Amino acid sequence: MLRLASLLCLVLWSAGASAQQKPTIYIDIPTEKKPWNHIEWNESPAQFQFAIVTDRTGGHRPGVFPMGIRKLNLLQPEFVMSVGDLIEGYTKDTVQLNAEWKEFMSFIEPLEAPFFYVPGNHDFTNEVMEAKWKELFGVSYYHFVYKDVLFLCLNSEDNLRGAGRGTIGDEQFEYIKKVLEENAGVKWTLVFMHQPLWVQEDTKRWKDVEALLEGRNHNVFAGHYHRYWKAQRNNGKYIALATTGGGSRLRGRAYGEFDHVVWATMTEEGPVLANLFLDGIWDEDVVTEDLVDLVRNRPFPVQIAPIYGEAPAPAELSAEVKATNRSDTKMRVSLKGYTHDHLFYQLEQTDFVVEPNNVATFALKMKNPGQTPLSEMSSFTVRAEITYEFEAQPNVSFSNDLKYQPFERHPVRKVSGRKVDGDLKDWKGAEWISVDRRDGAPFDYDGPADCSLKFATAYDADYFYVAVDLADNDFFVAEDGSYWDQDGLIVGLDARPKHLSAFNQGEGRGRDWIAYLRTFKSKNPVYDEARLPAAVTSAVKRTETGATLEIAFPMEYIEKMGGADWSSLRLGLGYYDYDARDAEPTTLFWFPAWNATDDVPGSGMLFRE
Known part of the structure; x- marks a missing residue:
């Protein structure tokens, strides 16, 4: 066989205005049919x-x-x-x-x-x-x-x-x-x-x-x-x-x-x-x-309505699960629950389709055989898988872990004659709540004297008040340092109606809710105070064991967000303890932060009385 007969020599060149020569390639293929679609190379000096x-x-x-x-x-x-x-x-x-x-x-x-x-x-x-x-x-x-x-x-x-x-x-x-x-x-x-x-x-x-x-x-x-x-x-x-x-919650492509x-x-x-x-x-x-x-731009399609027990340790509880399809295509929902230490619970539906622009509601039923107090109850997780089933394009699937927990009911009561001076003498007889959800390196925490706090709330015609009794034996204050890298109290207040505030995941800060960070700096102790959506008043009094604080949020702001007949407030409260000798802070939070992965919808709710 003659070698020349089997050698196909292809010289590729461009006849364009630039007359730029393309690469030369030699391909040894003897057949008339060729194993390629074309030989217009995806190559350019400008690329x-x-x-x-x-x-x-x-x-x-x-x-x-x-x-x-x-x-x-x-x-x-x-x-x-x-x-x-x-x-x-x-x-x-x-x-x-x-x-x-x-x-x-x-x-x-x-x-x-x-x-x-x-x-x-x-x-x-x-x-x-x-x-x-x-x-x-x-x-x-x-x-x-x-x-x-x-x-x-x-x-x-x-x-x-x-x-x-x-x-x-x-x-x-x-x-x-x-x-x-x-x-x-x-x-x-x-x-x-x-x-x-x-x-x-x-x-x-x-x-x-x-x-x-x-x-x-x-x-x-x-x-x-x-x-x-x-x-x-x-x-x-x-x-x-x-x-x-x-920083990201890494919830995926959707x-x-x-x-x-x-x-x-x-x-x-x-x-x-x-x-x-x-x-x-x-x-x-x-x-x-x-x-x-x-x-x-829409709430997660599946929500479990928070419940707040009147009894301290109810034997049975029931909550409403709502699956909302706001699209023009079918939405498939798959729910999977995980075991809980204290509760037996059952979802009435676990795999179903919600028609376009429709809502499905059913019950989540819970039994509390050990009569565990709601104040000691931990959360459980329901895994929700959502799939929008399109006809002319690939389906879109995404998921979320729905944290859920039945809560005890916390009232916020009306008072009169309250003065914001950091002195807690006006708070005798108040219902104090201890904050004991601690995080940080165990060896950086030396017990209650190192870092502990309790708080109480009240309201009158002019303000909603938060009082804090703080124990801290080593205040760390950096006058020129970052507000977030020194001792400070963080208070979140969402005054919108409960169906909105309960599912706040930390978005819309400043627009929908107030995030108030107060340090112990002598000048400008409040982070970004000029950008707060309302003028918040506070006072601190140092004590032998730490400090007492009073914070007042204007009732004008609360009525703007929740209406004159407001019935609830969602409160988040935490403390960052940066002891000088410790590498990392100890943090105390009443409930997990609203933007945290372990946030429980409806946590921190206070009800007006």
């Missing part, structure tokens, strides 16, 4: 690939970001972009800042590709942090052009206003305007910043920036909210990224809560984006606005 990492901090989970860096080295991008929140920050302590930046640089050191820094609110939130950033990186906003693509790296923190209040100031706007004018002919513009300013108010010149971007091919990338969503707006794609190790890096391939038609989960790969439509509206 390139880069990666984007997102929030590492805001409650970082150790090890996740370095793992992402290792995976990027396997993928070999040409360079890596960021969208900020690289360190925990939020401090003026230069020793702490230096240590945090040193730690982050150690994460970047193994990266084989260039890494481009963009500031987030955790990195750039006060004058000290601003100076440190400029010491390390020179500027806080900049640009570069690579293969006819403009990369515009912005500083959404340029007015040092913190989370949820990002801005583009006048000086930065003039820079952006000049850069866009000088690079009017690029084929694409990619914008990177930390806070998604397109969903925030009072962003100074951001809307002017959007007006400049509207007429050109562009994409905008941000982070900050630790949840992914993509929006089509302003003639471009605006994408808020999830996390690369930052909630936009996952750890990922973005893999971007720049083509003539724009960037092609792949979301590389640390356990899989999804394209840029991993969460669309339609899915956000169906899943994330």
Whole structure:
């Protein structure tokens, strides 16, 4: 057989205007039919690939970001972009800042590709942090052009206003305007910043920036909210990224809560984006606005109504389970209960379908054979699996662990003549509640004198009052330190009607409920006091064993949120004890925080009497 007869030589070349020669390939295939579809190579000198990492901090989970860096080295991008929140920050302590930046640089050191820094609110939130950033990186906003693509790296923190209040100031706007004018002919513009300013108010010149971007091919990338969503707006794609190790409940794709890096391939038609989960790969439509509206912007479809026993240790209890389908497609629900130490319980339904725009209700029946007091009752878990069954697209499934617990009924009673001075002499005869849910290293806790507290509540025509009797033998106060890294009392108050407040998972802080953190600083002891939705009054009196506190929330605010005939309030209360000699704090909480994974809906409810 002649070798020449079996050798097929293919010389590929382009007859385009550039007359650029494509690669030559030799294929030894003797048959007329060929084992390929075509040989138009997916290759272009203008094409390139880069990666984007997102929030590492805001409650970082150790090890996740370095793992992402290792995976990027396997993928070999040409360079890596960021969208900020690289360190925990939020401090003026230069020793702490230096240590945090040193730690982050150690994460970047193994990266084989260039890494481009963009500031987030955790990195750039006060004058000290601003100076440190400029010491390390020179500027806080900049640009570069690579293969006819403009990369515009912005500083959404340029007015040092913190989370949820990002801005583009006048000086930065003039820079952006000049850069866009000088690079009017690029084929694409990619914008990177930390806070998604397109969903925030009072962003100074951001809307002017959007007006400049509207007429050109562009994409905008941000982070900050630790949840992914993509929006089509302003003639471009605006994408808020999830996390690369930052704080997250990690409830999955339907909630936009996952750890990922973005893999971007720049083509003539724009960037092609792949979301590389640390356990899989999804394209840029991993969460669309339609899915956000169906899943994330609505309460979880299954709720178990909290109950509050009048008797201290009832033998039998019953609660209503409600499954609400707010969609135009069928919703399948599967429920699975787990055993409980004290209660025997039964769900009347465990696997059923709720028709479109319909509600199914049934009973959860409980027996308490050991007559365990409600005050000693622990929670149990019902696993809820939800599947929306679509006809023209893949089904969407997600799940949630429903924590449930029957509660004792706590009254809040009317008083008169109350004065907020930190002295508890007016609280004789009040119903005091001890807070004994403790967390932290066991060897950091030395008993009740180290850290313990009890509280009581009352109301009158003008205020709702919380009194706290605190034992703490080692107060840790840092006048210039972070509010969250020293001794402090945290009080959450949700005055909305019970059907709303009971299922508050920590979202809408400041809008729907008050989060009040009070430290023992001599000046400005309250965290972000100017941004509280109501003027809260408080007073502290130091004692031989610790301190007593009184806090007053205006009745005007409570009636605004719950109506003049309000009947309940949801109260969350906890204490952070940072003893100077201990590595970590001891925390005391009445019930788990509302945004914690072990939150129990309906906990901390007080009923007006």
